[in-house]
Amino acid sequence: MHKNHKGEDVTMKKKRLTIMLVSTLGLSQSPLMLAAEATSKIDTKPATSQAGVDFDKIYEVIEPIDPEEGGTVTPLDPENPEEELAGTDNKGPITIDFASNLYFGAQEITTTDQTYYAAAQLLRTEDGQTKFVNNYVQVTDARGWVDGKWSLSVTQDAGFKTADESSFLPGTKITLQNLKMTTNGSETDAPNLATPTIAATEKSPAKYVITPGDTTPIVEGDTGQGMGTWFVNLGETLMANDGTHGDFDAEMTQLSKDVQLMVPGKANKLKEARYATTLTWSLTDTPGTEQVPEVELELSVDNPEPKRLSTVTVSPNKEVVSYAISGQTSSQTTIDQETGVLTLGLNELVGTVITITATDADGLTAETSVTVQPFETNDIINQAGIDWKIMKDSNNVVLMVTDEIQKEVQFNPKNGDGNDYTGSTLEREMQAFYEERIAGSDLGTFVSGVDLPHEETSATDTTEVTTINGNNTPTAFALSTADVLTTWENDADSIAKYNGKAAPWWLRSPMTTSSGACDVNASGSVGANTVTTEYGLRPALYLNLVSDIEQ
Numbered sequence: 001m002h003k004n005h006k007g008e009d010v011t012m013k014k015k016r017l018t019i020m021l022v023s024t025l026g027l028s029q030s031p032l033m034l035a036a037e038a039t040s041k042i043d044t045k046p047a048t049s050q051a052g053v054d055f056d057k058i059y060e061v062i063e064p065i066d067p068e069e070g071g072t073v074t075p076l077d078p079e080n081p082e083e084e085l086a087g088t089d090n091k092g093p094i095t096i097d098f099a100s101n102l103y104f105g106a107q108e109i110t111t112t113d114q115t116y117y118a119a120a121q122l123l124r125t126e127d128g129q130t131k132f133v134n135n136y137v138q139v140t141d142a143r144g145w146v147d148g149k150w151s152l153s154v155t156q157d158a159g160f161k162t163a164d165e166s167s168f169l170p171g172t173k174i175t176l177q178n179l180k181m182t183t184n185g186s187e188t189d190a191p192n193l194a195t196p197t198i199a200a201t202e203k204s205p206a207k208y209v210i211t212p213g214d215t216t217p218i219v220e221g222d223t224g225q226g227m228g229t230w231f232v233n234l235g236e237t238l239m240a241n242d243g244t245h246g247d248f249d250a251e252m253t254q255l256s257k258d259v260q261l262m263v264p265g266k267a268n269k270l271k272e273a274r275y276a277t278t279l280t281w282s283l284t285d286t287p288g289t290e291q292v293p294e295v296e297l298e299l300s301v302d303n304p305e306p307k308r309l310s311t312v313t314v315s316p317n318k319e320v321v322s323y324a325i326s327g328q329t330s331s332q333t334t335i336d337q338e339t340g341v342l343t344l345g346l347n348e349l350v351g352t353v354i355t356i357t358a359t360d361a362d363g364l365t366a367e368t369s370v371t372v373q374p375f376e377t378n379d380i381i382n383q384a385g386i387d388w389k390i391m392k393d394s395n396n397v398v399l400m401v402t403d404e405i406q407k408e409v410q411f412n413p414k415n416g417d418g419n420d421y422t423g424s425t426l427e428r429e430m431q432a433f434y435e436e437r438i439a440g441s442d443l444g445t446f447v448s449g450v451d452l453p454h455e456e457t458s459a460t461d462t463t464e465v466t467t468i469n470g471n472n473t474p475t476a477f478a479l480s481t482a483d484v485l486t487t488w489e490n491d492a493d494s495i496a497k498y499n500g501k502a503a504p505w506w507l508r509s510p511m512t513t514s515s516g517a518c519d520v521n522a523s524g525s526v527g528a529n530t531v532t533t534e535y536g537l538r539p540a541l542y543l544n545l546v547s548d549i550e551q
Helices: 425-438 481-487
Strands: 017-020 052-055 074-076 094-099 114-119 121-124 130-133 136-141 151-156 173-177 180-183 207-210 215-220 228-233 254-263 279-284 299-301 311-316 320-326 341-343 353-360 365-371 380-383 386-394 397-402 407-410 496-498 501-503 505-510 516-520 526-530 534-537 540-544
Touching (some): 207 215, 299 365, 311 353, 311 365, 481 505, 505 534
Antiparallel strands (some): 017 052, 074 121, 114 254, 121 130, 136 228, 151 279, 173 207, 173 254, 180 228, 299 311, 311 341, 353 365, 380 386, 386 397, 397 540, 407 534, 496 501, 505 516
8 A cells, every 4th residue: 555645545545646736925024114213023933834746556558679779669479570579568566468379380190209399489679679588577556656566476377278168288387497586667675586396406507497387486575675566587688599499480489498388198189280378477466375285186996897888987186177088909998078977888808907097187197097807797888789698718718608588489390300410490590580680780790700529428428619719600599508508507597597597598409319409498408399389599709809999
């Protein structure tokens, strides 16, 4: 608060000039003097009055100034030097008048960590000439208070991202070094630079590191410092642009090695994409208050070891704007951008580690991962609109059978046709089921050919199991007694329903008599019946789950 000599606050008065002038007339008596007459004198005390003038500050816009030689200048855009950069047009007792744009050029995509240099600040002087200076921030303190002080900080509002926010560059850092304070005619001391993020060493200058979401103090002035116009020079020296530091406009012949951008090699970069971010420079006229620490983004999952086709819910501790996944082996594996729910594809290979990366509004990222597990026996999955019961899942090869009976058929219509599965009505029904329901579907791409041993045997045979054979034509098939007895631990696992009730279903294994074939009865045990009986059709498939993503 600024006060006049009477102690009145004049800081917020209207902008005006008030002049007061009070004149005091001193009086004296000079009576007519006559000769020989006596005279007398009247004593009076002198009177005083005050004369004063009040000035209220009229603040003007301070245009960008040449930080080296003074004089108003027009800054030019480092990315497109044909375009002019305007000052802030701020008015007030203390203002930021200008802050340079930082442009790091057009760079080649690489998978290694890279550090890029910013273009120098190109200025057009009042006489139309151009010159390069270090990038800078211009601050004017017009308060005129000997006890005034100010601080300057910068915040990167978000990480580097494309205009449509479809791609981000996580892990980037902007580094400023060799900062220097200069002035345009101020006789006060220079404001103190803030404590750097990284202290100077014998081989390296102090560094101020700017990261997304964090506020970095740059200047922390003390009482009586920084009155007038000051420049925060973002560096001391410039270097020639020899063409080895990226692609810049032909006019940009100078770079600033003191303004650097580090981009991690692992950051995914889109070809011919422009990534940008916003730096917000903030000014305070009091010592900087303690910054509230940025909450780091953290992720958790409800199931770190999911099976194929299952879902995983990703729970962040703060709002997330995008999710990405990597390492998956199935094109069917996706993550919902709204809910953060990961859905695993059928052909995710067992043991695959899928990495989930989330990005928040500030461009901060966090990762978590899940490891794919195999199906378990008797798991139920839905594929091609059909519920399937898992029998085996080993080395990414899966044997499964329909959970319910699909229809009732004869093994063969006549006893004389025999119980040989090859050429039987049961085999033709299995093939028809495959052609009508499976072939051409996404599931069909993983169905393998098989070897189907079916010699005359007993209802307790455990040797003639179905085996996968990629050289044979993919098809659906009837299980054998060995498939049932070596896979399921009890009869209850073998039970299948038809029209809501447990019912018997055919196996392909023949009995020793030509008119008999094996089946699974309604109670789940293996038995036999004549081939003309109508029992359930329960197709099985062997899947060879290979990746459909190029590794």
